Amino acid sequence: MLGISHLLVSGTATSLLLGTASPAVIAVGAIAGLLPDIDISTSPAGRVLPWISSFFESRMPHRSCTHSLVASGAIAVLGYGTALFNPSFLNLAHALSVGYFFGWFADIFTRGGVEMFWPSPVRCVCPGNRNLRLRTGSNAEYFILILLIAIALAVFNINNSGGILTQFNRLIASPSGVQHIFNDSGSTHLIKANIKGVRTGDRSKVAGQFLIIQVQGTGFLVQSDDGRIYKASTEPDSQIFLEEITADVGKPAITNIEALTLEDEPIGQAIAQFDRTGAMVFISGQLTVDGLETSGLPRDPYQFPTIKATDTSITLEAAPLAIVQKNLSEEFATGQLQVRVINSSSQ
Secondary structure (H helix, E strand, O other): OOHHHHHHHHHHHHHHHHOOOOHHHHHHHHHHOOHHHHHOOOOHHHHHOHHHHHHHHHHOOOOOHHHOHHHHHHHHHHHHHHHHHOHHHHHHHHHHHHHHHHHHHHHHHEOOOEOOOOOOOOOEOOOOOHHHOEOOOOHHHHHHHHHHHHHHHHHHHHHHOOOHHHHHHHHHOOHHHHHHHHHHHOOOEEEEEEEEEEEOOOOOEEEEEEEEEEEEOOEEEEEOOOOOEEEEEOOOOOOEEEEEEEEEEEEEOEEEEEEEEEEEEEHHHHHHHHOOOOEEEEEEEEEEOOOOOOOOOOOOOOOOOOEEEOOOEEEEEEEEHHHHHHHHOOOEEEEEEEEEEEEOOOO
């Protein structure tokens, strides 16, 4: 096969199997697809590394040792052995192994085949009819090249848009698909929900994008661009009744959940440490207080009640830090809080 064919086969396989759109990872996989042909001096790999090429070329036939499961195993040992000492190379080790394997596996469909089970000299070829196998530089190979380019572009676009799971979620538009995406990527990225539904308060239509804060029952707590929080689900206590929901993986944002214990101390003083530039902070938990005046607490029937209180207790559920500071800062309280911190420069 032509060098460009090996590049496309291995690069596309790397992107598809690893679910990545990273140019560096795909490039490693694509270049690894050229390495099996180092056993011949006229190949791209042979010209770059002539001393290695001459060693193989003088001792064994083309598409034998370097086109085998043994060679793939050796490459995997080399790649993953390096990753053991430097874990940041793990994705590159994946790409190296995938790219190398598909680099020689594609040659099974050529007329000469490959010695897949080297050192056994038996050659593996497909299909059985010799006339249907590819010849290097033939019209059939150029036709396959066009198909590979189309497939590579499609795979890159899918992975660049969040991967196959995201695309499937867009197709079925169900909460379960969004929940899978949130579970997989919610700790490292912002997850934006594209919601279509109706407000349960006045039956007005809702169609827009919201930030997912956390899973809530069979739905989600979401925040609009103006900072308002809603429960979006099909449950009776939701503020947005879902008709359709899909999700997009947004920009990187690290989410940490921290525990906080209060022992009869001001709430504002205890949570002040989480007031950080560029961070979104949501507080949940149960507190006991003494003689709380509840009349001044925010009440909006169209929003999710992030603060529920009596004169002796406070229940917080994904309450924004600023809201808690504004309404409860001076209250002395005892209890446990869970603080969700999403570190991002902006929403």
